[in-house]
Amino acid sequence: MGTVWMIASGKGGVGKSTIASALGVALAKRGQKTCIVDADIGLRDQDAILGLADRVVYDLVDVANKDCRLPQALISPADVPNLSLLPAAQFARAKALDRKAFRRILLLLKETNDQIIIDCPAGIERSLRGLMNELVDKTIVVCTPDDVCIRNAERVVALMQEKSLPRPQLIVNRLDAQLIQAGEMYTASTVAQTLDVELLGEIPEDPMVYRTLLKHMTVMDVACEAHEAMERIARRMVGLSTDFPSYGAVKPGFFRRLFAPKLKEVKRLDC
Ligand SMILES: Nc1ncnc2c1ncn2[C@@H]1O[C@H](COP(=O)(O)OP(=O)(O)OP(=O)(O)O)[C@@H](O)[C@H]1O
Ligand SMILES: [Mg+2]
Structure with a gap:
Protein backbone atom coordinates (compact mmCIF):
# COMPACT_ATOMS: atom_id res chain seq x y z
CA MET A 1 0.00 0.00 0.00
CA GLY A 2 1.31 3.43 -0.94
CA THR A 3 1.91 6.32 1.43
CA VAL A 4 -0.47 9.29 1.25
CA TRP A 5 1.18 12.68 1.88
CA MET A 6 -0.98 15.73 2.48
CA ILE A 7 0.67 19.10 1.74
CA ALA A 8 -1.12 22.04 3.37
CA SER A 9 -0.21 25.51 4.57
CA GLY A 10 -2.95 27.76 5.92
CA LYS A 11 -1.72 30.86 4.11
CA GLY A 12 -1.97 30.80 0.32
CA GLY A 13 0.83 31.23 -2.19
CA VAL A 14 3.58 29.82 0.01
CA GLY A 15 4.74 27.18 -2.47
CA LYS A 16 2.58 24.07 -1.85
CA SER A 17 1.96 23.33 -5.54
CA THR A 18 5.56 24.11 -6.52
CA ILE A 19 6.79 21.74 -3.83
CA ALA A 20 4.20 19.02 -4.58
CA SER A 21 5.13 18.94 -8.27
CA ALA A 22 8.90 18.98 -7.65
CA LEU A 23 8.68 16.26 -4.99
CA GLY A 24 6.45 14.19 -7.26
CA VAL A 25 9.03 14.36 -10.04
CA ALA A 26 11.92 13.73 -7.64
CA LEU A 27 10.25 10.67 -6.08
CA ALA A 28 9.20 9.27 -9.47
CA LYS A 29 12.74 9.69 -10.81
CA ARG A 30 13.98 7.74 -7.78
CA GLY A 31 11.84 4.81 -8.98
CA GLN A 32 8.83 5.44 -6.74
CA LYS A 33 5.48 5.12 -8.52
CA THR A 34 3.98 8.47 -7.59
CA CYS A 35 0.64 10.19 -8.08
CA ILE A 36 -0.02 13.87 -7.45
CA VAL A 37 -3.65 14.62 -6.58
CA ASP A 38 -4.49 18.25 -7.33
CA ALA A 39 -7.13 18.83 -4.67
CA ASP A 40 -7.35 22.60 -5.13
CA ILE A 41 -10.78 22.36 -6.75
CA GLY A 42 -11.71 25.37 -8.86
CA LEU A 43 -8.08 26.59 -8.91
CA ARG A 44 -6.45 23.83 -10.92
CA ASP A 45 -2.73 24.39 -11.46
CA GLN A 46 -0.70 21.17 -11.25
CA ASP A 47 -1.43 20.35 -14.92
CA ALA A 48 0.01 23.72 -15.98
CA ILE A 49 3.03 23.42 -13.67
CA LEU A 50 3.82 19.96 -15.06
CA GLY A 51 3.25 21.02 -18.69
CA LEU A 52 0.21 18.73 -19.01
CA ALA A 53 -2.55 21.33 -19.45
CA ASP A 54 -3.55 20.16 -22.94
CA ARG A 55 -3.75 16.54 -21.81
CA VAL A 56 -6.50 16.99 -19.21
CA VAL A 57 -9.73 15.22 -20.16
CA TYR A 58 -11.26 14.13 -16.86
CA ASP A 59 -10.61 15.38 -13.32
CA LEU A 60 -10.92 14.47 -9.65
CA VAL A 61 -14.60 15.45 -9.44
CA ASP A 62 -15.42 13.41 -12.58
CA VAL A 63 -13.84 10.34 -10.96
CA ALA A 64 -15.63 11.04 -7.65
CA ASN A 65 -18.96 11.34 -9.48
CA LYS A 66 -18.22 8.14 -11.44
CA ASP A 67 -18.40 10.01 -14.75
CA CYS A 68 -15.18 8.20 -15.66
CA ARG A 69 -12.90 5.55 -14.19
CA LEU A 70 -9.77 6.59 -12.28
CA PRO A 71 -7.24 5.44 -14.95
CA GLN A 72 -9.05 7.55 -17.57
CA ALA A 73 -8.35 10.71 -15.57
CA LEU A 74 -4.68 10.05 -14.79
CA ILE A 75 -2.11 11.75 -17.05
CA SER A 76 1.69 11.35 -17.04
CA PRO A 77 4.57 13.47 -18.35
CA ALA A 78 6.30 11.61 -21.21
CA ASP A 79 9.74 11.96 -19.60
CA VAL A 80 8.59 10.83 -16.12
CA PRO A 81 6.41 7.75 -16.73
CA ASN A 82 6.48 6.82 -13.03
CA LEU A 83 4.56 9.99 -12.22
CA SER A 84 0.85 10.53 -12.75
CA LEU A 85 -1.43 13.46 -12.08
CA LEU A 86 -5.07 13.42 -11.07
CA PRO A 87 -6.07 16.96 -12.11
CA ALA A 88 -8.40 19.17 -10.10
CA ALA A 89 -11.72 20.28 -11.56
CA GLN A 90 -11.38 23.75 -13.04
CA PHE A 91 -14.92 25.04 -12.69
CA ALA A 92 -16.37 23.07 -9.76
CA ARG A 93 -16.68 24.16 -6.12
CA ALA A 94 -15.05 22.30 -3.23
CA LYS A 95 -18.44 20.99 -2.08
CA ALA A 96 -18.70 19.09 -5.40
CA LEU A 97 -16.20 16.58 -4.01
CA ASP A 98 -17.93 13.96 -1.91
CA ARG A 99 -15.82 12.93 1.13
CA LYS A 100 -16.57 9.23 0.78
CA ALA A 101 -15.80 9.31 -2.93
CA PHE A 102 -12.46 11.02 -2.22
CA ARG A 103 -11.65 8.32 0.34
CA ARG A 104 -12.49 5.64 -2.25
CA ILE A 105 -10.16 7.32 -4.80
CA LEU A 106 -7.32 7.45 -2.25
CA LEU A 107 -7.78 3.76 -1.53
CA LEU A 108 -7.49 2.94 -5.25
CA LEU A 109 -4.40 5.16 -5.59
CA LYS A 110 -2.79 3.51 -2.57
CA GLU A 111 -3.17 0.11 -4.25
CA THR A 112 -1.29 1.17 -7.38
CA ASN A 113 1.27 3.74 -6.18
CA ASP A 114 4.20 3.93 -3.75
CA LEU A 128 -9.31 21.32 3.25
CA ARG A 129 -11.34 19.56 5.94
CA GLY A 130 -13.10 17.41 3.33
CA LEU A 131 -9.73 15.94 2.30
CA MET A 132 -8.80 14.84 5.81
CA ASN A 133 -9.41 11.19 6.53
CA GLU A 134 -7.69 8.20 8.09
CA LEU A 135 -6.05 7.16 4.79
CA VAL A 136 -3.66 10.12 5.06
CA ASP A 137 -0.40 8.64 6.36
CA LYS A 138 1.85 11.72 6.50
CA THR A 139 1.19 15.44 6.65
CA ILE A 140 3.43 18.30 5.59
CA VAL A 141 2.90 21.95 6.44
CA VAL A 142 4.62 24.46 4.15
CA CYS A 143 5.51 27.77 5.75
CA THR A 144 7.50 30.82 4.76
CA PRO A 145 9.67 32.31 7.52
CA ASP A 146 7.40 35.17 8.59
CA ASP A 147 4.93 35.72 11.42
CA VAL A 148 1.84 35.88 9.19
CA CYS A 149 2.53 32.52 7.62
CA ILE A 150 3.54 30.95 10.94
CA ARG A 151 0.29 32.13 12.54
CA ASN A 152 -1.73 30.56 9.69
CA ALA A 153 0.34 27.38 9.83
CA GLU A 154 -0.42 27.10 13.56
CA ARG A 155 -4.12 26.88 12.68
CA VAL A 156 -3.47 24.06 10.22
CA VAL A 157 -1.32 22.16 12.72
CA ALA A 158 -4.18 22.48 15.25
CA LEU A 159 -6.77 21.38 12.67
CA MET A 160 -4.71 18.30 11.81
CA GLN A 161 -4.55 17.43 15.49
CA GLU A 162 -8.32 17.95 15.84
CA LYS A 163 -8.89 15.60 12.89
CA SER A 164 -6.53 12.98 14.40
CA LEU A 165 -4.12 13.19 11.46
CA PRO A 166 -0.44 12.39 11.98
CA ARG A 167 1.62 15.25 13.48
CA PRO A 168 2.86 17.30 10.50
CA GLN A 169 6.42 17.71 9.36
CA LEU A 170 7.52 21.16 8.24
CA ILE A 171 8.98 22.52 5.01
CA VAL A 172 10.18 26.11 5.30
CA ASN A 173 10.19 27.75 1.88
CA ARG A 174 11.73 30.93 0.44
CA LEU A 175 14.60 31.26 2.92
CA ASP A 176 17.09 34.03 2.24
CA ALA A 177 20.52 33.47 3.78
CA GLN A 178 21.41 37.17 3.65
CA LEU A 179 18.24 38.23 5.45
CA ILE A 180 18.78 35.54 8.07
CA GLN A 181 22.36 36.69 8.62
CA ALA A 182 21.15 40.28 8.87
CA GLY A 183 18.80 39.15 11.63
CA GLU A 184 15.71 40.04 9.59
CA MET A 185 14.41 36.55 8.85
CA TYR A 186 13.86 33.45 10.99
CA THR A 187 15.91 30.34 10.36
CA ALA A 188 14.02 27.18 9.42
CA SER A 189 14.74 25.64 12.82
CA THR A 190 13.27 28.70 14.59
CA VAL A 191 10.05 28.26 12.57
CA ALA A 192 10.00 24.54 13.44
CA GLN A 193 10.51 25.28 17.14
CA THR A 194 7.76 27.92 17.10
CA LEU A 195 5.31 25.50 15.49
CA ASP A 196 6.64 22.62 17.60
CA VAL A 197 6.90 20.30 14.60
CA GLU A 198 9.70 18.27 13.05
CA LEU A 199 11.63 19.95 10.22
CA LEU A 200 11.46 17.94 6.99
CA GLY A 201 13.24 20.43 4.77
CA GLU A 202 14.23 23.96 3.92
CA ILE A 203 14.12 25.56 0.48
CA PRO A 204 15.83 28.82 -0.45
CA GLU A 205 14.32 31.70 -2.36
CA ASP A 206 15.46 30.83 -5.87
CA PRO A 207 14.64 32.79 -9.07
CA MET A 208 14.80 29.53 -11.02
CA VAL A 209 11.51 28.46 -9.40
CA TYR A 210 9.55 31.14 -11.23
CA ARG A 211 11.62 30.83 -14.40
CA THR A 212 10.79 27.13 -14.64
CA LEU A 213 7.11 27.88 -13.93
CA LEU A 214 7.09 30.25 -16.91
CA LYS A 215 8.29 27.35 -19.08
CA HIS A 216 5.86 24.78 -17.62
CA MET A 217 8.76 22.89 -16.13
CA THR A 218 9.62 22.03 -12.54
CA VAL A 219 12.86 22.88 -10.75
CA MET A 220 13.77 19.20 -11.14
CA ASP A 221 14.40 19.93 -14.86
CA VAL A 222 17.23 22.38 -14.13
CA ALA A 223 20.29 22.54 -11.89
CA CYS A 224 19.64 25.07 -9.12
CA GLU A 225 19.57 25.43 -5.34
CA ALA A 226 15.83 24.74 -5.10
CA HIS A 227 16.35 21.51 -7.09
CA GLU A 228 18.96 20.33 -4.58
CA ALA A 229 16.70 21.25 -1.67
CA MET A 230 13.75 19.29 -3.16
CA GLU A 231 16.01 16.31 -3.81
CA ARG A 232 17.10 16.31 -0.15
CA ILE A 233 13.44 16.40 0.97
CA ALA A 234 12.48 13.56 -1.42
CA ARG A 235 15.31 11.46 0.02
CA ARG A 236 14.06 12.08 3.55
CA MET A 237 10.51 11.16 2.48
CA VAL A 238 11.71 7.69 1.53
CA GLY A 239 13.68 7.33 4.75
CA LEU A 240 17.18 8.26 3.56
CA SER A 241 19.03 10.68 5.78
CA THR A 242 20.59 13.86 4.40
CA ASP A 243 22.25 16.87 5.98
CA PHE A 244 20.30 20.06 6.49
CA PRO A 245 21.90 22.99 4.66
CA SER A 246 20.84 25.46 7.39
CA TYR A 247 20.49 28.49 5.15
CA GLY A 248 21.89 31.56 6.83
CA ALA A 249 23.23 29.66 9.82
CA VAL A 250 26.85 30.16 8.69
CA LYS A 251 28.20 33.35 10.17
CA PRO A 252 29.47 36.00 7.71
CA GLY A 253 33.18 36.86 7.77
CA PHE A 254 34.77 39.63 9.89
CA PHE A 255 34.64 42.41 7.24
CA ARG A 256 31.08 41.57 6.22
CA ARG A 257 30.02 41.84 9.86
CA LEU A 258 32.00 45.07 10.31
CA PHE A 259 30.28 46.83 7.41
CA ALA A 260 26.90 45.16 7.68
CA PRO A 261 23.92 47.22 8.86
CA LYS A 262 23.43 46.91 12.60
CA LEU A 263 22.02 43.48 13.40
CA LYS A 264 18.59 43.43 14.90
CA GLU A 265 17.15 40.42 16.66
CA VAL A 266 14.02 39.12 14.95
CA LYS A 267 11.38 38.92 17.64
CA ARG A 268 8.23 36.90 17.35
CA LEU A 269 5.09 39.00 17.33
CA ASP A 270 2.53 38.32 20.00
CA CYS A 271 -0.20 36.52 18.10
N1 LIG B 1 11.52 28.82 -3.24
C1 LIG B 1 10.94 29.68 -4.07
N2 LIG B 1 11.66 30.69 -4.66
C2 LIG B 1 11.08 31.56 -5.50
N3 LIG B 1 9.77 31.54 -5.83
C3 LIG B 1 9.00 30.58 -5.28
C4 LIG B 1 9.54 29.62 -4.38
N4 LIG B 1 8.53 28.78 -4.00
C5 LIG B 1 7.43 29.21 -4.64
N5 LIG B 1 7.70 30.27 -5.40
C6 LIG B 1 6.72 31.03 -6.24
O1 LIG B 1 5.64 31.41 -5.42
C7 LIG B 1 4.44 31.41 -6.17
C8 LIG B 1 3.37 30.63 -5.45
O2 LIG B 1 3.74 29.27 -5.44
P1 LIG B 1 2.65 28.11 -5.42
O3 LIG B 1 1.60 28.31 -6.46
O4 LIG B 1 3.39 26.82 -5.44
O5 LIG B 1 2.00 28.36 -3.98
P2 LIG B 1 0.73 27.63 -3.35
O6 LIG B 1 0.98 27.54 -1.89
O7 LIG B 1 0.44 26.35 -4.05
O8 LIG B 1 -0.42 28.69 -3.66
P3 LIG B 1 -2.01 28.47 -3.45
O9 LIG B 1 -2.23 28.58 -1.96
O10 LIG B 1 -2.63 29.58 -4.21
O11 LIG B 1 -2.35 27.11 -3.97
C9 LIG B 1 4.78 30.85 -7.56
O12 LIG B 1 4.91 31.90 -8.47
C10 LIG B 1 6.12 30.17 -7.35
O13 LIG B 1 6.91 30.20 -8.52
MG1 LIG C 1 -1.37 25.67 -4.96
Whole structure:
Protein backbone atom coordinates (compact mmCIF):
# COMPACT_ATOMS: atom_id res chain seq x y z
CA MET A 1 0.00 0.00 0.00
CA GLY A 2 1.31 3.43 -0.94
CA THR A 3 1.91 6.32 1.43
CA VAL A 4 -0.47 9.29 1.25
CA TRP A 5 1.18 12.68 1.88
CA MET A 6 -0.98 15.73 2.48
CA ILE A 7 0.67 19.10 1.74
CA ALA A 8 -1.12 22.04 3.37
CA SER A 9 -0.21 25.51 4.57
CA GLY A 10 -2.95 27.76 5.92
CA LYS A 11 -1.72 30.86 4.11
CA GLY A 12 -1.97 30.80 0.32
CA GLY A 13 0.83 31.23 -2.19
CA VAL A 14 3.58 29.82 0.01
CA GLY A 15 4.74 27.18 -2.47
CA LYS A 16 2.58 24.07 -1.85
CA SER A 17 1.96 23.33 -5.54
CA THR A 18 5.56 24.11 -6.52
CA ILE A 19 6.79 21.74 -3.83
CA ALA A 20 4.20 19.02 -4.58
CA SER A 21 5.13 18.94 -8.27
CA ALA A 22 8.90 18.98 -7.65
CA LEU A 23 8.68 16.26 -4.99
CA GLY A 24 6.45 14.19 -7.26
CA VAL A 25 9.03 14.36 -10.04
CA ALA A 26 11.92 13.73 -7.64
CA LEU A 27 10.25 10.67 -6.08
CA ALA A 28 9.20 9.27 -9.47
CA LYS A 29 12.74 9.69 -10.81
CA ARG A 30 13.98 7.74 -7.78
CA GLY A 31 11.84 4.81 -8.98
CA GLN A 32 8.83 5.44 -6.74
CA LYS A 33 5.48 5.12 -8.52
CA THR A 34 3.98 8.47 -7.59
CA CYS A 35 0.64 10.19 -8.08
CA ILE A 36 -0.02 13.87 -7.45
CA VAL A 37 -3.65 14.62 -6.58
CA ASP A 38 -4.49 18.25 -7.33
CA ALA A 39 -7.13 18.83 -4.67
CA ASP A 40 -7.35 22.60 -5.13
CA ILE A 41 -10.78 22.36 -6.75
CA GLY A 42 -11.71 25.37 -8.86
CA LEU A 43 -8.08 26.59 -8.91
CA ARG A 44 -6.45 23.83 -10.92
CA ASP A 45 -2.73 24.39 -11.46
CA GLN A 46 -0.70 21.17 -11.25
CA ASP A 47 -1.43 20.35 -14.92
CA ALA A 48 0.01 23.72 -15.98
CA ILE A 49 3.03 23.42 -13.67
CA LEU A 50 3.82 19.96 -15.06
CA GLY A 51 3.25 21.02 -18.69
CA LEU A 52 0.21 18.73 -19.01
CA ALA A 53 -2.55 21.33 -19.45
CA ASP A 54 -3.55 20.16 -22.94
CA ARG A 55 -3.75 16.54 -21.81
CA VAL A 56 -6.50 16.99 -19.21
CA VAL A 57 -9.73 15.22 -20.16
CA TYR A 58 -11.26 14.13 -16.86
CA ASP A 59 -10.61 15.38 -13.32
CA LEU A 60 -10.92 14.47 -9.65
CA VAL A 61 -14.60 15.45 -9.44
CA ASP A 62 -15.42 13.41 -12.58
CA VAL A 63 -13.84 10.34 -10.96
CA ALA A 64 -15.63 11.04 -7.65
CA ASN A 65 -18.96 11.34 -9.48
CA LYS A 66 -18.22 8.14 -11.44
CA ASP A 67 -18.40 10.01 -14.75
CA CYS A 68 -15.18 8.20 -15.66
CA ARG A 69 -12.90 5.55 -14.19
CA LEU A 70 -9.77 6.59 -12.28
CA PRO A 71 -7.24 5.44 -14.95
CA GLN A 72 -9.05 7.55 -17.57
CA ALA A 73 -8.35 10.71 -15.57
CA LEU A 74 -4.68 10.05 -14.79
CA ILE A 75 -2.11 11.75 -17.05
CA SER A 76 1.69 11.35 -17.04
CA PRO A 77 4.57 13.47 -18.35
CA ALA A 78 6.30 11.61 -21.21
CA ASP A 79 9.74 11.96 -19.60
CA VAL A 80 8.59 10.83 -16.12
CA PRO A 81 6.41 7.75 -16.73
CA ASN A 82 6.48 6.82 -13.03
CA LEU A 83 4.56 9.99 -12.22
CA SER A 84 0.85 10.53 -12.75
CA LEU A 85 -1.43 13.46 -12.08
CA LEU A 86 -5.07 13.42 -11.07
CA PRO A 87 -6.07 16.96 -12.11
CA ALA A 88 -8.40 19.17 -10.10
CA ALA A 89 -11.72 20.28 -11.56
CA GLN A 90 -11.38 23.75 -13.04
CA PHE A 91 -14.92 25.04 -12.69
CA ALA A 92 -16.37 23.07 -9.76
CA ARG A 93 -16.68 24.16 -6.12
CA ALA A 94 -15.05 22.30 -3.23
CA LYS A 95 -18.44 20.99 -2.08
CA ALA A 96 -18.70 19.09 -5.40
CA LEU A 97 -16.20 16.58 -4.01
CA ASP A 98 -17.93 13.96 -1.91
CA ARG A 99 -15.82 12.93 1.13
CA LYS A 100 -16.57 9.23 0.78
CA ALA A 101 -15.80 9.31 -2.93
CA PHE A 102 -12.46 11.02 -2.22
CA ARG A 103 -11.65 8.32 0.34
CA ARG A 104 -12.49 5.64 -2.25
CA ILE A 105 -10.16 7.32 -4.80
CA LEU A 106 -7.32 7.45 -2.25
CA LEU A 107 -7.78 3.76 -1.53
CA LEU A 108 -7.49 2.94 -5.25
CA LEU A 109 -4.40 5.16 -5.59
CA LYS A 110 -2.79 3.51 -2.57
CA GLU A 111 -3.17 0.11 -4.25
CA THR A 112 -1.29 1.17 -7.38
CA ASN A 113 1.27 3.74 -6.18
CA ASP A 114 4.20 3.93 -3.75
CA GLN A 115 3.64 7.61 -2.97
CA ILE A 116 0.51 9.77 -3.29
CA ILE A 117 0.90 13.53 -2.82
CA ILE A 118 -2.23 15.61 -2.17
CA ASP A 119 -1.71 19.25 -3.16
CA CYS A 120 -4.22 20.95 -0.83
CA PRO A 121 -6.02 24.27 -1.15
CA ALA A 122 -4.98 27.11 1.16
CA GLY A 123 -7.06 27.92 4.23
CA ILE A 124 -8.64 25.79 6.93
CA GLU A 125 -12.18 25.61 5.66
CA ARG A 126 -14.35 22.91 4.15
CA SER A 127 -12.18 22.53 1.05
CA LEU A 128 -9.31 21.32 3.25
CA ARG A 129 -11.34 19.56 5.94
CA GLY A 130 -13.10 17.41 3.33
CA LEU A 131 -9.73 15.94 2.30
CA MET A 132 -8.80 14.84 5.81
CA ASN A 133 -9.41 11.19 6.53
CA GLU A 134 -7.69 8.20 8.09
CA LEU A 135 -6.05 7.16 4.79
CA VAL A 136 -3.66 10.12 5.06
CA ASP A 137 -0.40 8.64 6.36
CA LYS A 138 1.85 11.72 6.50
CA THR A 139 1.19 15.44 6.65
CA ILE A 140 3.43 18.30 5.59
CA VAL A 141 2.90 21.95 6.44
CA VAL A 142 4.62 24.46 4.15
CA CYS A 143 5.51 27.77 5.75
CA THR A 144 7.50 30.82 4.76
CA PRO A 145 9.67 32.31 7.52
CA ASP A 146 7.40 35.17 8.59
CA ASP A 147 4.93 35.72 11.42
CA VAL A 148 1.84 35.88 9.19
CA CYS A 149 2.53 32.52 7.62
CA ILE A 150 3.54 30.95 10.94
CA ARG A 151 0.29 32.13 12.54
CA ASN A 152 -1.73 30.56 9.69
CA ALA A 153 0.34 27.38 9.83
CA GLU A 154 -0.42 27.10 13.56
CA ARG A 155 -4.12 26.88 12.68
CA VAL A 156 -3.47 24.06 10.22
CA VAL A 157 -1.32 22.16 12.72
CA ALA A 158 -4.18 22.48 15.25
CA LEU A 159 -6.77 21.38 12.67
CA MET A 160 -4.71 18.30 11.81
CA GLN A 161 -4.55 17.43 15.49
CA GLU A 162 -8.32 17.95 15.84
CA LYS A 163 -8.89 15.60 12.89
CA SER A 164 -6.53 12.98 14.40
CA LEU A 165 -4.12 13.19 11.46
CA PRO A 166 -0.44 12.39 11.98
CA ARG A 167 1.62 15.25 13.48
CA PRO A 168 2.86 17.30 10.50
CA GLN A 169 6.42 17.71 9.36
CA LEU A 170 7.52 21.16 8.24
CA ILE A 171 8.98 22.52 5.01
CA VAL A 172 10.18 26.11 5.30
CA ASN A 173 10.19 27.75 1.88
CA ARG A 174 11.73 30.93 0.44
CA LEU A 175 14.60 31.26 2.92
CA ASP A 176 17.09 34.03 2.24
CA ALA A 177 20.52 33.47 3.78
CA GLN A 178 21.41 37.17 3.65
CA LEU A 179 18.24 38.23 5.45
CA ILE A 180 18.78 35.54 8.07
CA GLN A 181 22.36 36.69 8.62
CA ALA A 182 21.15 40.28 8.87
CA GLY A 183 18.80 39.15 11.63
CA GLU A 184 15.71 40.04 9.59
CA MET A 185 14.41 36.55 8.85
CA TYR A 186 13.86 33.45 10.99
CA THR A 187 15.91 30.34 10.36
CA ALA A 188 14.02 27.18 9.42
CA SER A 189 14.74 25.64 12.82
CA THR A 190 13.27 28.70 14.59
CA VAL A 191 10.05 28.26 12.57
CA ALA A 192 10.00 24.54 13.44
CA GLN A 193 10.51 25.28 17.14
CA THR A 194 7.76 27.92 17.10
CA LEU A 195 5.31 25.50 15.49
CA ASP A 196 6.64 22.62 17.60
CA VAL A 197 6.90 20.30 14.60
CA GLU A 198 9.70 18.27 13.05
CA LEU A 199 11.63 19.95 10.22
CA LEU A 200 11.46 17.94 6.99
CA GLY A 201 13.24 20.43 4.77
CA GLU A 202 14.23 23.96 3.92
CA ILE A 203 14.12 25.56 0.48
CA PRO A 204 15.83 28.82 -0.45
CA GLU A 205 14.32 31.70 -2.36
CA ASP A 206 15.46 30.83 -5.87
CA PRO A 207 14.64 32.79 -9.07
CA MET A 208 14.80 29.53 -11.02
CA VAL A 209 11.51 28.46 -9.40
CA TYR A 210 9.55 31.14 -11.23
CA ARG A 211 11.62 30.83 -14.40
CA THR A 212 10.79 27.13 -14.64
CA LEU A 213 7.11 27.88 -13.93
CA LEU A 214 7.09 30.25 -16.91
CA LYS A 215 8.29 27.35 -19.08
CA HIS A 216 5.86 24.78 -17.62
CA MET A 217 8.76 22.89 -16.13
CA THR A 218 9.62 22.03 -12.54
CA VAL A 219 12.86 22.88 -10.75
CA MET A 220 13.77 19.20 -11.14
CA ASP A 221 14.40 19.93 -14.86
CA VAL A 222 17.23 22.38 -14.13
CA ALA A 223 20.29 22.54 -11.89
CA CYS A 224 19.64 25.07 -9.12
CA GLU A 225 19.57 25.43 -5.34
CA ALA A 226 15.83 24.74 -5.10
CA HIS A 227 16.35 21.51 -7.09
CA GLU A 228 18.96 20.33 -4.58
CA ALA A 229 16.70 21.25 -1.67
CA MET A 230 13.75 19.29 -3.16
CA GLU A 231 16.01 16.31 -3.81
CA ARG A 232 17.10 16.31 -0.15
CA ILE A 233 13.44 16.40 0.97
CA ALA A 234 12.48 13.56 -1.42
CA ARG A 235 15.31 11.46 0.02
CA ARG A 236 14.06 12.08 3.55
CA MET A 237 10.51 11.16 2.48
CA VAL A 238 11.71 7.69 1.53
CA GLY A 239 13.68 7.33 4.75
CA LEU A 240 17.18 8.26 3.56
CA SER A 241 19.03 10.68 5.78
CA THR A 242 20.59 13.86 4.40
CA ASP A 243 22.25 16.87 5.98
CA PHE A 244 20.30 20.06 6.49
CA PRO A 245 21.90 22.99 4.66
CA SER A 246 20.84 25.46 7.39
CA TYR A 247 20.49 28.49 5.15
CA GLY A 248 21.89 31.56 6.83
CA ALA A 249 23.23 29.66 9.82
CA VAL A 250 26.85 30.16 8.69
CA LYS A 251 28.20 33.35 10.17
CA PRO A 252 29.47 36.00 7.71
CA GLY A 253 33.18 36.86 7.77
CA PHE A 254 34.77 39.63 9.89
CA PHE A 255 34.64 42.41 7.24
CA ARG A 256 31.08 41.57 6.22
CA ARG A 257 30.02 41.84 9.86
CA LEU A 258 32.00 45.07 10.31
CA PHE A 259 30.28 46.83 7.41
CA ALA A 260 26.90 45.16 7.68
CA PRO A 261 23.92 47.22 8.86
CA LYS A 262 23.43 46.91 12.60
CA LEU A 263 22.02 43.48 13.40
CA LYS A 264 18.59 43.43 14.90
CA GLU A 265 17.15 40.42 16.66
CA VAL A 266 14.02 39.12 14.95
CA LYS A 267 11.38 38.92 17.64
CA ARG A 268 8.23 36.90 17.35
CA LEU A 269 5.09 39.00 17.33
CA ASP A 270 2.53 38.32 20.00
CA CYS A 271 -0.20 36.52 18.10
N1 LIG B 1 11.52 28.82 -3.24
C1 LIG B 1 10.94 29.68 -4.07
N2 LIG B 1 11.66 30.69 -4.66
C2 LIG B 1 11.08 31.56 -5.50
N3 LIG B 1 9.77 31.54 -5.83
C3 LIG B 1 9.00 30.58 -5.28
C4 LIG B 1 9.54 29.62 -4.38
N4 LIG B 1 8.53 28.78 -4.00
C5 LIG B 1 7.43 29.21 -4.64
N5 LIG B 1 7.70 30.27 -5.40
C6 LIG B 1 6.72 31.03 -6.24
O1 LIG B 1 5.64 31.41 -5.42
C7 LIG B 1 4.44 31.41 -6.17
C8 LIG B 1 3.37 30.63 -5.45
O2 LIG B 1 3.74 29.27 -5.44
P1 LIG B 1 2.65 28.11 -5.42
O3 LIG B 1 1.60 28.31 -6.46
O4 LIG B 1 3.39 26.82 -5.44
O5 LIG B 1 2.00 28.36 -3.98
P2 LIG B 1 0.73 27.63 -3.35
O6 LIG B 1 0.98 27.54 -1.89
O7 LIG B 1 0.44 26.35 -4.05
O8 LIG B 1 -0.42 28.69 -3.66
P3 LIG B 1 -2.01 28.47 -3.45
O9 LIG B 1 -2.23 28.58 -1.96
O10 LIG B 1 -2.63 29.58 -4.21
O11 LIG B 1 -2.35 27.11 -3.97
C9 LIG B 1 4.78 30.85 -7.56
O12 LIG B 1 4.91 31.90 -8.47
C10 LIG B 1 6.12 30.17 -7.35
O13 LIG B 1 6.91 30.20 -8.52
MG1 LIG C 1 -1.37 25.67 -4.96
